[in-house]
Amino acid sequence: MNKPLAHGSVIGILGGGQLGRMLSVAASRLGYKTHIFEPTSNPPAGDVAFEITTAPYSNEEALERFAKSVDIITYEFENIPTGALDILERVRPIHPNRETLRVSQDRCVEKQFLNKIGLKTAPFADVSSLKELEAAVNDIGAPSILKTRRFGYDGKGQVRLTPESNLAETYEAIGEQLAVLEGFVSFIREVSVIGARNAAGDVACFDPGENVHKDGILDMTTVPAQISAAQRMDAVLLTAKIMNALEYVGVMGVELFVTGAGLIVNEIAPRVHNSGHWTQDGCAVDQFEQHIRAITGWPLGDGSRYCDVRMENLIGQDVGRVKMLAGEKNVALHLYGKAEIKAGRKMGHLNRILAKETG
Amino acid sequence: MNKPLAHGSVIGILGGGQLGRMLSVAASRLGYKTHIFEPTSNPPAGDVAFEITTAPYSNEEALERFAKSVDIITYEFENIPTGALDILERVRPIHPNRETLRVSQDRCVEKQFLNKIGLKTAPFADVSSLKELEAAVNDIGAPSILKTRRFGYDGKGQVRLTPESNLAETYEAIGEQLAVLEGFVSFIREVSVIGARNAAGDVACFDPGENVHKDGILDMTTVPAQISAAQRMDAVLLTAKIMNALEYVGVMGVELFVTGAGLIVNEIAPRVHNSGHWTQDGCAVDQFEQHIRAITGWPLGDGSRYCDVRMENLIGQDVGRVKMLAGEKNVALHLYGKAEIKAGRKMGHLNRILAKETG
Numbered sequence: 001m002n003k004p005l006a007h008g009s010v011i012g013i014l015g016g017g018q019l020g021r022m023l024s025v026a027a028s029r030l031g032y033k034t035h036i037f038e039p040t041s042n043p044p045a046g047d048v049a050f051e052i053t054t055a056p057y058s059n060e061e062a063l064e065r066f067a068k069s070v071d072i073i074t075y076e077f078e079n080i081p082t083g084a085l086d087i088l089e090r091v092r093p094i095h096p097n098r099e100t101l102r103v104s105q106d107r108c109v110e111k112q113f114l115n116k117i118g119l120k121t122a123p124f125a126d127v128s129s130l131k132e133l134e135a136a137v138n139d140i141g142a143p144s145i146l147k148t149r150r151f152g153y154d155g156k157g158q159v160r161l162t163p164e165s166n167l168a169e170t171y172e173a174i175g176e177q178l179a180v181l182e183g184f185v186s187f188i189r190e191v192s193v194i195g196a197r198n199a200a201g202d203v204a205c206f207d208p209g210e211n212v213h214k215d216g217i218l219d220m221t222t223v224p225a226q227i228s229a230a231q232r233m234d235a236v237l238l239t240a241k242i243m244n245a246l247e248y249v250g251v252m253g254v255e256l257f258v259t260g261a262g263l264i265v266n267e268i269a270p271r272v273h274n275s276g277h278w279t280q281d282g283c284a285v286d287q288f289e290q291h292i293r294a295i296t297g298w299p300l301g302d303g304s305r306y307c308d309v310r311m312e313n314l315i316g317q318d319v320g321r322v323k324m325l326a327g328e329k330n331v332a333l334h335l336y337g338k339a340e341i342k343a344g345r346k347m348g349h350l351n352r353i354l355a356k357e358t359g
Numbered sequence: 360m361n362k363p364l365a366h367g368s369v370i371g372i373l374g375g376g377q378l379g380r381m382l383s384v385a386a387s388r389l390g391y392k393t394h395i396f397e398p399t400s401n402p403p404a405g406d407v408a409f410e411i412t413t414a415p416y417s418n419e420e421a422l423e424r425f426a427k428s429v430d431i432i433t434y435e436f437e438n439i440p441t442g443a444l445d446i447l448e449r450v451r452p453i454h455p456n457r458e459t460l461r462v463s464q465d466r467c468v469e470k471q472f473l474n475k476i477g478l479k480t481a482p483f484a485d486v487s488s489l490k491e492l493e494a495a496v497n498d499i500g501a502p503s504i505l506k507t508r509r510f511g512y513d514g515k516g517q518v519r520l521t522p523e524s525n526l527a528e529t530y531e532a533i534g535e536q537l538a539v540l541e542g543f544v545s546f547i548r549e550v551s552v553i554g555a556r557n558a559a560g561d562v563a564c565f566d567p568g569e570n571v572h573k574d575g576i577l578d579m580t581t582v583p584a585q586i587s588a589a590q591r592m593d594a595v596l597l598t599a600k601i602m603n604a605l606e607y608v609g610v611m612g613v614e615l616f617v618t619g620a621g622l623i624v625n626e627i628a629p630r631v632h633n634s635g636h637w638t639q640d641g642c643a644v645d646q647f648e649q650h651i652r653a654i655t656g657w658p659l660g661d662g663s664r665y666c667d668v669r670m671e672n673l674i675g676q677d678v679g680r681v682k683m684l685a686g687e688k689n690v691a692l693h694l695y696g697k698a699e700i701k702a703g704r705k706m707g708h709l710n711r712i713l714a715k716e717t718g
Contacts, residue, residue, distance in 0.1 A: 004682060008698050025384050025407065031694035031707070033406045047392045048384065048407040284640065284691040284712055299686035306666060306689075306712060323363060327658035330665075332643040335390035339367050348390070353643055353665060 005071060005296035007031040010050065012070030012092065014084075016043025018336040018346060019076035019272050019288075022280075024048045026288035030298065037066045044336045045076075057084040067091035074250065074295050078104050078270050079151050095295040096250040100270045103246065106149045107180045110268060117245045119238055120264045122257075123183035130171050136181040137167060143184040146170055148177045158216075185264055187257035191225045194276035195239040196251045196290045196300055203243060204300040205236045206287065209275050209311070211255070217344060221275040221311040222354075223282060227258060234263050242268060251276070251291035274346070278311040279303065281332045281351035308354040319347035330354070364430060364655035366390040369409065371429030371451065373443075375402025377695040377705060378435035378631050378647075381639075383407045385647035389657065396425045403695045404435075416443040426450035433609065433654050437463050437629050438510050454654040455609040459629045462605065465508045466539045469627060476604045478597055479623045481616075482542035489530050495540040496526060502543040505529055507536045517575075544623055546616035550584045553635035554598040555610045555649045555659055562602060563659040564595045565646065568634050568670075570614070576703060580634045580670040581713075582641060586617060593622050601627060610635070610650035633705070637670040638662065640691045640710035667713040678706040689713070 005011075011027050013020045016038030024034040024045055033050035036043060039057065046052045051069065055062035063084055067073065073094045078101055085101065088094060103113045111121045125136035127146065137144065142165065148157035159173045161181070171179075190213070195205040210225035211218055227235070239254045242265075253273025255266040276287035285293070285301025293301055314322065319341060325331055335348035364370075370386050372379045375397030383393040384407055392409035395402060398416065405411045410428065414421035422443055426432065432453045437460055444460065447453060462472045470480045484495035486505065496503065501524065507516035518532045520540070530538075549572070554564040569584035570577055586594070598613045601624075612632025614625040635646035644652070644660025652660055673681065678700060684690055694707035 007678075007694065008696060021387065025387065028380065028384065028407045028696065029693050031696045033696065047409050048387045050406050281643065284689050284710075293685070299682065301685060302688045302690065304688070319366075323658065326652070326660060329661045329663070330643050331661065334388050335366065337367060337387065337390045337392065351643075 004030075004298045005032070008033065009071040009296075010035050010069065011292065011296070012037060012066060012073040013045065013049075013076060014038075014073065014080055014088075015076035016040070016045035016049075016052065017076055018044050018338075018348075020045030021048055021336060022277075022288045022334070023074070023076060023272065023291060026286065027292050029289055030292055030296070032292065032296070035066065035070050037063070042339065044338055047337050057081045060087055063087045064091060072295060074291070076271055096248050096252070096270045097246070100246045100248055104268055104270045107147055107182075107267070108149050108178075111180070113245075114242070114265050114268075117241060119241070120262065122185045122264060122266070125181045127171075127179040127181050130168055130176075133167050133171050133179075133181065137161065140181055140183045145182045145184065146174055146179055147182060148174050148179050150178070156216075185257050185259060185266075187259050187264070189226065189258045190255065190266065191227060191235060191258055192221070192253055192255045192273065192275040193235045193239040194251060194253055194273055194279065194287050194290075195236070195243055196287075196294045196303075197240075197243040197248045198294040198300055199249050199297060201244070202300050203240045204290070204303055205239055206276060206279055206283065206290075206303045207305045208232055208235045208256075209278055211275050214315075215344070217313070217315060217346075218274045219313055219315075221278055223278055223305060223309050231258060231263065238263065238265070250294050251287050274313070274349075275311075277334070277349050278309040278351055279305075280334065281353060282307050282309040310352045310354055312350050312352065313346060314348040314350065316341055316343045316345055316347065322348065325350055328352075363389075363657045364391070367392065368430040368655075369394050369428065370651065370655070371396065371425060371432040372404065372408075372435060373397075373432065373439055373447075374435035375399070375404035375408075375411065376435055377403050377697075377707075379404030380407055380695060381636075381647045381693070382433070382435060382631065382650060385645065386651050388648060389651055389655070391651065391655070394425065394429050396422070401698065403697055406696050416440045419446055422446045423450060431654060433650070435630055455607050455611070455629045456605070459605045459607055463627055463629045466506055466541075466626070467508050467537075470539070472604075473601070473624050473627075476600060478600070479621065481544045481623060481625070484540045486530075486538040486540050489527055489535075492526050492530050492538075492540065496520065499540055499542040504541045504543065505533055505538055506541060507533050507538050509537070515575075544616050544618060544625075546618050546623070548585065548617045549614065549625065550586060550594060550617055551580070551612055551614045551632065551634040552594045552598040553610060553612055553632055553638065553646050553649075554595075554602055555646075555653045555662075556599075556602040556607045557653040557659055558608050558656060560603075561659050562599045563649070563662055564598055565635060565638055565642065565649075565662045566664045567591055567594045567615075568637055570634050573674075574703070576674060576705075577633045577672055578674075579672070580637055582637055582664060582668050590617060590622065597622065597624070609653050610646050633672070633708075634670075636693070636708050637668040637710055638664075639693065640712060641666050641668040669711045669713055671709050671711065672705060673707040673709065675700055675702045675704055675706065681707070684709055
């Protein structure tokens with residue numbers, strides 16, 4: 001692409017959650033409008049979108065109308081039904097591409113892909129029956145984690161296995177779905193890299209952030225991560241390797257375990273990522289704008305970090321603290337406009353500016 | 360107000376230009392939706408608003424429907440017809456208040472108000488006939504500037520007077536409207552303060568920015584301004600004085616001339632201001648969010664500046680440079696989504712991060 005998508009064009013976004021909301025805001029900074037496709041009503045992204053289509057992914061007519069009304073399509077979540085993609089892709093280009101979705105929608109396929117391009121993952125085994133689970137545990141051992149191959153997020157669809165676990169009960173607990181058993185990785189810390197690649201093949205990565213989870217949900221991301229310069233370089237290079245291998249266009253989140261034996265890829269997300277929210281208040285161009293730039297043919301932006309930041313998620317009742325937090329020094333709030341507070345629901349986040357970079 | 364306006368509430372904004380657009384984005388960060396009232400179609404703010412009403416300010420039914428659909432009303436420009444305000448104010452509170460609009464809609468009333476509270480302005484005289492213009496020129500001298508009392512912006516509605524000017528022609532040039540003759544102020548630099556005040560009477564000001572105009576339109580604002588600590592303090596204190604005198608609620612822009620004889624108030628704008636756009640990339644809480652906070656009862660946010668910034672307006676054909684600018688280091692782009700490029704039209708701006716503050 002030599003010229004960016006024209007000013008005033010409409011970007012279609014599949015999914016109307018907080019990621020779609022922040023993508024819409026970023027799109028506006030580049031002069032674009034957004035059209036959100038979302039099955040549930042009153043989605044967070046709807047507050048700042050030019051248009052909303054409320055329809056299930058099975059509504060072919062709505063999908064086709066949506067696709068025709070936009071200039072380009074992207075998404076805020078990876079579990080888009082294949083049938084919907086088939087319809088959309090006939091009408092307008094979708095970024096990131098189908099191959100990426102095929103790989104990232106299935107934990108087993110994803111790990112096979114990562115290993116194939118020479119990257120380390122946790123040891124894993126495909127599990128599609130209790131018998132296979134028993135064989136896998138024999139092979140990989142415990143502690144380990146049984147995860148559904150598809151549709152898992154925020155710790156959902158996974159069960160921890162110990163040497164004492166009853167395997168039949170564990171398999172039942174994840175609904176006897178197609179699953180993968182992952183060996184437990186003893187890691188020093190978890191970091192993630194938010195990378196971007198455009199159609200011209202340019203690659204840019206934000207500084208890796210260090211993640212802390214609570215109850216299976218991301219709690220905080222801090223930049224800079226406490227890793228060495230060599231680890232930082234490794235993390236960035238392997239992210240570029242993944243994006244190049246997939247001929248990826250857009251922003252990708254790559255979660256990594258830092259271990260004594262090097263970096264191990266935990267998972268990849270073919271979209272903007274919660275652990276990249278710090279970029280909103282730490283960089284001239286944030287992950288949301290970087291994604292819009294990548295898919296619309298702009299030069300990738302300057303994502304160099306100009307301060308130390310800690311992003312803190314506001315989960316469920318945490319949101320009750322916002323008035324107090326709002327008065328604190330160096331705190332930037334980002335609420336999602338969700339009406340109902342539920343346990344485990346991401347209601348917003350804040351970026352705490354810790355210190356200014358010099359130089 | 361003890362509790363902020365509830366999450367998910369709707370803020371009505373009169374005016375759908377770029378200021379309304381950026382106010383909508385800021386409102387979303389605090390969990391609010393916006394509803395834009397704007398006579399022209401496809402307004403920039405419409406891209407990121409929850410709802411748009413397209414109607415003239417003379418449409419009483421539309422005004423009333425708009426007011427009923429929102430929880431609170433604010434505006435992005437000060438020249439709202441009084442009749443419209445009467446209708447709106449019967450239904451919902453408007454911030455900033457009526458008194459502020461009365462004062463700031465008329466250059467003569469504004470200067471009288473400023474003098475009354477002890478602040479310096481350029482020498483001025485009310486002009487409502489050619490005869491009065493002649494008397495005013497005798498009194499104030501030339502060079503001086505003849506400005507319409509109302510509806511002027513971006514250098515529109517003003518004519519420069521020299522000792523050689525033909526007064527009848529000059530008066531005709533501004534349409535023989537009610538006018539004010541302002542003595543020419545020989546200033547060292549122009550700075551502006553973006554201040555905020557909430558209903559509790561709390562006041563917060565952003566660091567003064569230094570403005571450079573081109574063809575009567577703001578071209579650049581740089582922070583920090585090259586002024587002394589004493590001048591900075593004076594600028595902030597007089598801004599607070601203005602806001603307190605008006606029992607102001609919201610963000611206000613105050614343009615000041617720095618002269619050998621101290622600070623002279625050029626004009627006040629009862630709204631977010633072009634010279635405050637740098638705050639988007641230099642502070643944890645920007646002027647747009649500060650305005651939303653002030654009118655909805657949040658604590659005022661931390662507006663301390665954490666880097667040096669230069670804001671550059673993209674006027675008319677300047678927008679053709681954006682692709683190049685987009686690839687530069689430390690540049691944050693903000694485009695307004697305006698379809699048509701016109702000479703003198705504000706198409707967007709950029710914030711150039713110059714250096715990081717330490718400490």
